[in-house]
Amino acid sequence: MKKFGLLVAGGLAAIILLNTIGPMVGLLVSLGILYFIFKQFLKTESTGMKIGLVIIGLMVLSATIHHIPALIGVGAAYVLYLVYKNWNKNKKAAAKTETDPFVSFEKQWNELKKY
Secondary structure (H helix, E strand, C coil), rough: CCCHHHHHHHCCCCCCCCHHHHHHHHHHHHHHHHHHHHHHHHHHHCCCCCCCCCHHHHHHHHHHHHCHHHHHHHHHHHHHHHHHHHHHHHHHHHHHHHCCCCHHHHHHCCCCCCC
């Protein structure tokens, strides 16, 4: 039953992630442009250039705010990572108990000691 829950959560997270790939790319590009505008703003000396960079920066900032729903996609990617991590953890735990020959031996030995 736990695997079914992980499968459903992973499926929903994958669908949400695929739906928000476009806004995530847009957010990444607009944040990159905003970073370079800010770095150029700090370097420039002239007042006219600073005013121009502020105007361009405000336009890019509005585009960045437009792509904020992409954070839902980032959250979906994190949920997908957690599902993958828990899915593999269950496989490793099951493999460890099945391959250990002394687990059944210890159980049988304890049963023989009781009698």
